[in-house]
Amino acid sequence: MKQSELDSHLARLRTLGRDDALIEIKAWAHKSESKSFWETVSAFANSNGGIIVLGLEEPSFTPAPGFNAKDVEDRIRSGLNTSDQHAIRVEPVPDYSVELLKVDTQLCVVVTISPLTVNGPCFVKSKGVSNGSFKRVGDADQRLSALEVYELQHRFDKHASDREHVPGTDINDLDTSLTKAMESRLKRQHSRLDFDETNKWIKQKSIVTQDGELTLAGLMALGEYPQQFFPQLFIDVAVHPGKEKAPAGENTRFVDRVLCESNVATQVLDAIAAIRRNLRTRRVIEGSLGKDVLEIPETVLREALANAVMHRDYSAPFRDQNISVDIFLDRVEISSPGGLPGGKTTENLDDGQQIPRNSTLARLLQDVPLSHEYDGVLAESNGGGILTMINTMKSVGLPRPTFKVDIARVTVILQRFGLADGEVASWVKERLGDEFSIAEGAALVLAKDLGAVTAKDLKRQTGGDSGELQIMLDKLAQQGSLIESSQGVYTLSSAGAQLTPAQQDVFDAVSNTEELSAQQVSDLTDRPISTVRAALRHLVEIGLITATAPPSSRKRAYRRT
Missing domain, CATH: 3.30.950.30 (Schlafen, AAA domain)
Incomplete structure (x- = not known):
């Protein structure tokens, strides 16, 4: 050092x-x-x-x-x-x-x-x-804890818990129609497996052992009801009324609660349906077409849930723990048992390199159809899932996912406050009208939240082309929604906010560099203090100015955002 x-x-x-x-x-x-x-x-x-x-x-x-x-x-x-x-x-x-x-x-x-x-x-x-x-x-x-000690004792081991046999199970515990759908899919792909009358392929895929019992991977991927043998291996979706869980000891009140059981593909589909029901959608215009967009894209939810069921720890000490999905007012958290395997850290999670904890289950999920009728699969297992999540979140103006990693638990946090949020969308519509692209909306939101926006900021957030984003920023400046305050740097304009004459006077009086009290603004504009306070309140709400202290503080002053 x-x-x-x-x-x-x-x-x-x-x-x-x-x-x-x-x-x-x-x-x-x-x-x-x-x-x-x-x-x-x-x-x-x-x-x-x-x-x-x-x-x-x-x-x-x-x-x-x-x-x-x-x-x-x-x-x-x-x-x-x-x-x-x-x-x-x-x-x-x-x-x-x-x-x-x-x-x-x-x-x-x-x-x-x-x-x-x-x-x-x-x-x-x-x-x-x-x-x-x-x-x-x-x-x-x-x-x-004892569980954390166990996790560290085995962190760099080659895990095989998903290949363990499940006592008391046999081929009759498989979902027959899902198993047949998987067989049909493999045959269409000209698999080299042996599809004879004895169903030898099921053993070749490690769905059952040589003794005829199901492997844990086979049970979780294709089982009709795995919870008969492992009651806690499900996804628990809980919707909370606020931004945090209720304190320990208080009666927990959920807005919605769904326990998603069956095999992992069914669990994921049911969990996505439960999450969708509790998120917002908005109409997005791209070119001449419009489409309804979920607040957090379904692709992101599916990848996050697929990672959870595929990479969670299925070893014996963790089999009494479920995957939890907590939906708060401002975010969705998906938490799975077990830490990061091998040399994975939060710094290299998105490097595309896989260290699969459950290699047999991961391989099966590349071939198991998401449903009996749909040929798509839950997991591609190509190491690109997290990158897909990051890029998809960026494309809709949302922050990239964050990961909270403890020794024995991994949580992915997906922020809800993007352009689908009602207040944010209304604020953007007030400036751009009903029809605007995701990049245009993101530009205004970044200018509001950061005080200024550049093409580089937008590229990091949306993944778009720098040249095209620069042209778009220039266009927004020409329309009066933004002002180019210095070369390549854009700040919010008051022109698109539809201000009243009093609000415009107050905005003009507030400085970029000097903090002014309400009384000082009143003196500068020669308007009553009550009018000035109302105007200041509105300008803070729409993001044109920033208050330096809480409303109750005598030291509260204002400057331009």
Whole structure:
């Protein structure tokens, strides 16, 4: 680490007034801090890595009196020395670096811990695996659950839980019509499988074992009712009235609730239907044609749900957990049991490289029709699902999906507030009329939310051609919906907002650089304060100006967006 990097981190922490998920500060003045150091090493190794700075006091993050950097450095190197099993303090030892850097005039020890690249968990030897394994949660080190320990113990294994036989099952537990539809599809594709009178192909596809019992993959892909054997392997769709779940202990009130059972293809179709019922649609004009567009495109929902059923952990400790879909006012969250397998991280999820957790199930889902009548399949398994989600969300003016990854659970978050949102659509219509393209709508929304928009911003959001987007921005400026405030940079115009004379006067008085109070605007416009306040309120609502404080604050002032 460079000295400038450490200085930058410390400046951030001093602003926060505490540690964060990446940096831990310890004075190392007491024996308890020496003890907790190894817990933090474990936490960073089992999470996303991190940096431990030793020799500083909190909350000032200034040098701790009496800190002996060389002595502490020697003790840390000894505790991480894999050639001395008696001195080693954590196991397995993660990749690390130890450096001496200055804060003010005193040397501090900076320890950088990398995430584990082998099966874990990294644990404090004196405490054992169960009590000595930790993860980083915010600025704290939290002990791992038994499920999280299990997940890390097998993270880099070649998983085969989907090939396990399911006791008590046989070919009669398959959905006959779906199985026949799959057979017909394979025959049309001139498969080399053996379609003899004994249904040998079913064994060749690992749907059943040599003993005649179904594999877990076969049961989940083609079973008539897998929940007879695994009651919790379903998708739970819950619609919440607000932006968060009800606090623990309160009576939970759902707007809608659907438990989607049967095989995974049926579960996904039923889940999509339940989500569709609780999302909005809007009419979009592209060229001379119009079409109804779901608030979150169905392609995105299908890919997210397919990823969930295909890549969730089906090993024994996770079979009592379902996939959850939570629909909030501002987003949809799809959460599946199990962490990311192998070397997958949030940074490389969209690289197109697959590390399938359930390779047999994934292969089956390339051949199982989505329904008895429809020849399309649930999963292409070509590694492009997440890229498809990202590009599709961009194309309709929505933020790209985000992923929240814990050791034993992965959640994809899909934002709802795009051009299909009623308030946003009404705001855009007020400026562009009823007929506008997705790119035109996105341009105005970005100008409103970011204060300005460029062709580069739009390309990142919509994936469109930079040259065509630049022409479109120029056109919006010529129409008066945007103003080119500097070369290639466009801000909102007041012309398309259909302002009253009073509102226009107030807008003209508000500055781009100086914050003005309502009274100052009243003095500048020579209009009554009540009229000015009403106009300011409207201008804030439509995004032309920004308020600097809540309505109840005496310090509330205004400037142009």
